[in-house]
Structures are given as structure tokens and as C-alpha cells.
Amino acid sequence: MKKIFFILGLALWLMLPVAAIASNDVIEFSAFTRDDCSHCVELKEFLETDFAERLPNVQPKYYDLADPDTYDFFTEFTGENDLPRATPTILIGDRILQGFESAETTGEYMIELASQLTESSYFEDYEAPTSNNDDDGLLIHLPWLGTIDFQDYSIPVLAIILGFVDGFNPCAMWVLVMFLVFLSQTGSRKKMLILAGIFIAAETIMYYLILNFWYTTWDFVKLDQIVTPIIGVVSIGAGAFFLWEFFRNKGDECKVTTSKHKDRITEKIKKMVNSPLSIGVFFSILGVAFSVNIIEFACSIGIPQAFTKVLELNYVNSLMRQVYILIYTLFYMIDDLIVFGIAIWSFKYLHLTTKYTRYCLLIGGIVMLLLGYFFVFDPSKLIF
Missing domain, CATH: 3.40.30.10 (Glutaredoxin)
Known part of the structure; x- marks a missing residue:
């Protein structure tokens, strides 16, 4: 009352x-x-x-x-x-x-x-x-x-950078590469386009929904004074981990999946590729895409949470929120599209993707450390 x-x-x-x-x-x-x-x-x-x-x-x-x-x-x-x-x-x-x-x-x-x-x-x-x-x-x-409207650029730029960095991690890249290698052995470019296209589309939609889920979580919880510093600590930890991966390792190996898990996914891919196109194959691809999203989400922990928290801090309306999440998702998928394009053109250039993955760890580490600092000590700087 x-x-x-x-x-x-x-x-x-x-x-x-x-x-x-x-x-x-x-x-x-x-x-x-x-x-x-x-x-x-x-x-x-x-x-x-x-x-x-x-x-x-x-x-x-x-x-x-x-x-x-x-x-x-x-x-x-x-x-x-x-x-x-x-x-x-x-x-x-x-x-x-x-x-x-x-x-x-x-x-x-x-x-x-x-x-x-x-x-x-x-x-x-x-x-x-x-x-x-x-x-x-x-x-x-x-x-x-001169005079520019910072509101029109700050969040989109952040969406582009974080989405791009988030997408270039080895935890899902190997699945797509494996997928394309097996598809190439069938000798059917049409089948490659259809199956890989379904996989990429499914992965895009699922990650888009994951980002919306995280935004809804922050909007529902609302405890900014508690949640924001926690996200900051997670971001700092993620940034430190990315930098450690960059300096200590080649950055082209996934530390989340075990060899047993990889073997299981590889067998599923082989079975799908060698089967004729059907509804069953379609749903199998969706299952693999879902598994990959879960793996990739664990590998890039902190990045999607930080981005959606920035959206929540800025009180963006529902339409612009979907636009920003879509921008993030599209740049998140750019790596898959690049690999897919390279595979269609020539498989001998696929190894180049690991170099980009390593440097994305460096960029991601720096950005996440900065975001973490602001989340913990000065969240107002993230309000554009």
C-alpha cells in the first residue's frame, strides 16, 4: 500500500x-x-x-x-x-x-x-x-x-572488443576445426556448408540466449553494492588468467576439456559427418553446439558476466540492450566465420587461427583487468 x-x-x-x-x-x-x-x-x-x-x-x-x-x-x-x-x-x-x-x-x-x-x-x-x-x-x-555523443559509441565498442576476445579461445575452436576436417573428407562442399552452417547458427543463438540470461540475473538481483565488486574480482581473476596463458603458454590449448571429453565429441562429429542429412543429424548438431557453448562459457568465464553487468549499470532500454548483445554475439562468432571461410578456401591456412587466439588472450587480459578495477573501485566510470 x-x-x-x-x-x-x-x-x-x-x-x-x-x-x-x-x-x-x-x-x-x-x-x-x-x-x-x-x-x-x-x-x-x-x-x-x-x-x-x-x-x-x-x-x-x-x-x-x-x-x-x-x-x-x-x-x-x-x-x-x-x-x-x-x-x-x-x-x-x-x-x-x-x-x-x-x-x-x-x-x-x-x-x-x-x-x-x-x-x-x-x-x-x-x-x-x-x-x-x-x-x-x-x-x-x-x-x-569535435563534439561526439559518447553514449553512442562506448558500449558498442566494448561489445565489439569483448565479443571478439571472447570468441577467440581454444575451447571451442578445436571442435569447429575438427568438424570441418571431417566434413572435408566427405568431398561434398554442399554438405560442409549445410552442417557447418547449422552448427554456427545454433552456437550463435545459444550464446545470445546465455547473454540475455546473465543480464536478467543482474537485473533481478539488483544488489549492486555486493554484486558489482564480486564481478570485479572475477574480472580481475579472469584477466590475470588470460595474461598468464599468454606469457606462459602458447594459448592454443583448452584447459577446460579433458582428452576423454574431446574423444567423446570427436566420435559424435564423425558419426554425424558420415550419416546422411536427416532430422536426427540436425538435433545431434544442436547437441554438440550446446556442449561447445557450455565449454566455451567456462573457458571465457568473466567476460560475458562483465559485459552484461555494464549493460545493467547503464540502464539501457530493452531495444538497445538487444542491439548491444547482438553486436557482442556477432563479434563473438567472427572467429568461427573466419575459420569456416578459411576451410572453404584452403585448409592449409587453419593454423593461423591459433596465433590470433594467443594475442586475443593478451588483449582480453588487459581489458578484463581494467574492467575489474572499475567494477571494484569506481563503477561510475562504467556508466556511459
């Missing part, structure tokens, strides 16, 4: 005709914030200093997403308005701003909007910067490159 009253009260407050309030009254506007959001901290500092001095009759009202009722309302509000669950989200009159870049850009724009509500002459001759819009907090000024 308390939750219902809170949500109804907050909804009514957000629908108040703020612009109709007289200029000599105290006007409040809403800001959804989080304690671990660096932009939220900068916003509060601005509102308590420059903003308060220039517009003392306008007072911000903060809603912390750590409160479950506020979080539920915020999720519903952003969903209905087709907005990313980004913080800070600021409501001034009928305008919605997301993010906070600086006092000189987003801050000045907020003052201009608030001054219009108070019918103040303070900004009578003020013109809002043309480069500002409702997403100013996501704009970053870079030398030579």
Missing part, C-alpha cells in the same frame, strides 16, 4: 503544471539520480552552487534510484516515454533532460529552461547554445574530433 501511494504521489507531482506557478513561489523540478553516478554528483554540485545563486526560487527535488519504489517508477516512466534508463534524468516543466556534461553546457541550458518557467527576466537576452539538446550530458568534446 505504501508503494502504491508513493508511485501515485510521484506521478501526480510530475504532472503538475509547473509553468503556471507564480515567479515569487518556490518552484521544484525533479531529478532521478544514483549514488554511484559521477554525472549525478556533478549535477548536484552545480545545482547547489551556480544554479542556486542565479535562480534561488527554483529548488531541485531528488529521487534516488536506490529506493525500490523510485526505481520501479523510473523504469515504468522511461519505458512509457521510450527513454534509456540513464542517470541523471531531469524533468523541468515538460522537458526531459538526460545526462549532465558540465555547468557551461548542460547547466546553462537548464538555467535557461528554469528561468522561462519563473517568467524571470534574468535570461531575457540569453540564447541557449545551439549545440545543446536534451541529451547534452552524453556529449563529449574531443580535440580534433
Whole structure:
């Protein structure tokens, strides 16, 4: 009952005709914030200093997403308005701003909007910067490159790097190579295309579902103060392991599967390849693909968990979440597509894939150590 009253009260407050309030009254506007959001901290500092001095009759009202009722309302509000669950989200009159870049850009724009509500002459001759819009907090000024929307690039780039590194590990590569070697012996390129195509498609779909499962897990648990550092420790451990593999080993051997397990999978592959195309063969390929995904997931432990946790920290909406997971999955599968392409072209070049695998361990180790550090000591740096 308390939750219902809170949500109804907050909804009514957000629908108040703020612009109709007289200029000599105290006007409040809403800001959804989080304690671990660096932009939220900068916003509060601005509102308590420059903003308060220039517009003392306008007072911000903060809603912390750590409160479950506020979080539920915020999720519903952003969903209905087709907005990313980004913080800070600021409501001034009928305008919605997301993010906070600086006092000189987003801050000045907020003052201009608030001054219009108070019918103040303070900004009578003020013109809002043309480069500002409702997403100013996501704009970053870079030398030579000018102003770019960092939100549009940071998570996709992370998805590309982690997906690519995740895909290049030896725990599943040997299965695909073995698959293609046996298929080549049949002398049928058509059969190779069909069976290997089914295997790659099945592996892609299954890993895509695994990533969605991990995101759902983080979104359900919500215990960021506990879970985030744990993911950080796992990421650091994974990064250290990848670097150890790079410096101490060739990086082309899977440490998860035993020789007995490999022999079992090899026999299944032989049987499938030598059998005529049928529904039974189709489901056998699905079974092998599932087994490979489990093995590969164990081999790359930490990478998918870290990526999906970054998505959860950034409150991305459902559509963009699927886009980012799809990008990750596609780059995760690039290694398989490369190997498949090489096999179609010439098998003598397959050995080159092990060299790329080794260097991916180096890149993956460095990235995972950095992610782990931020997860443990400064999660706000991962909120884009």
C-alpha cells in the first residue's frame, strides 16, 4: 500500500503544471539520480552552487534510484516515454533532460529552461547554445574530433572488443576445426556448408540466449553494492588468467576439456559427418553446439558476466540492450566465420587461427583487468 501511494504521489507531482506557478513561489523540478553516478554528483554540485545563486526560487527535488519504489517508477516512466534508463534524468516543466556534461553546457541550458518557467527576466537576452539538446550530458568534446555523443559509441565498442576476445579461445575452436576436417573428407562442399552452417547458427543463438540470461540475473538481483565488486574480482581473476596463458603458454590449448571429453565429441562429429542429412543429424548438431557453448562459457568465464553487468549499470532500454548483445554475439562468432571461410578456401591456412587466439588472450587480459578495477573501485566510470 505504501508503494502504491508513493508511485501515485510521484506521478501526480510530475504532472503538475509547473509553468503556471507564480515567479515569487518556490518552484521544484525533479531529478532521478544514483549514488554511484559521477554525472549525478556533478549535477548536484552545480545545482547547489551556480544554479542556486542565479535562480534561488527554483529548488531541485531528488529521487534516488536506490529506493525500490523510485526505481520501479523510473523504469515504468522511461519505458512509457521510450527513454534509456540513464542517470541523471531531469524533468523541468515538460522537458526531459538526460545526462549532465558540465555547468557551461548542460547547466546553462537548464538555467535557461528554469528561468522561462519563473517568467524571470534574468535570461531575457540569453540564447541557449545551439549545440545543446536534451541529451547534452552524453556529449563529449574531443580535440580534433569535435563534439561526439559518447553514449553512442562506448558500449558498442566494448561489445565489439569483448565479443571478439571472447570468441577467440581454444575451447571451442578445436571442435569447429575438427568438424570441418571431417566434413572435408566427405568431398561434398554442399554438405560442409549445410552442417557447418547449422552448427554456427545454433552456437550463435545459444550464446545470445546465455547473454540475455546473465543480464536478467543482474537485473533481478539488483544488489549492486555486493554484486558489482564480486564481478570485479572475477574480472580481475579472469584477466590475470588470460595474461598468464599468454606469457606462459602458447594459448592454443583448452584447459577446460579433458582428452576423454574431446574423444567423446570427436566420435559424435564423425558419426554425424558420415550419416546422411536427416532430422536426427540436425538435433545431434544442436547437441554438440550446446556442449561447445557450455565449454566455451567456462573457458571465457568473466567476460560475458562483465559485459552484461555494464549493460545493467547503464540502464539501457530493452531495444538497445538487444542491439548491444547482438553486436557482442556477432563479434563473438567472427572467429568461427573466419575459420569456416578459411576451410572453404584452403585448409592449409587453419593454423593461423591459433596465433590470433594467443594475442586475443593478451588483449582480453588487459581489458578484463581494467574492467575489474572499475567494477571494484569506481563503477561510475562504467556508466556511459
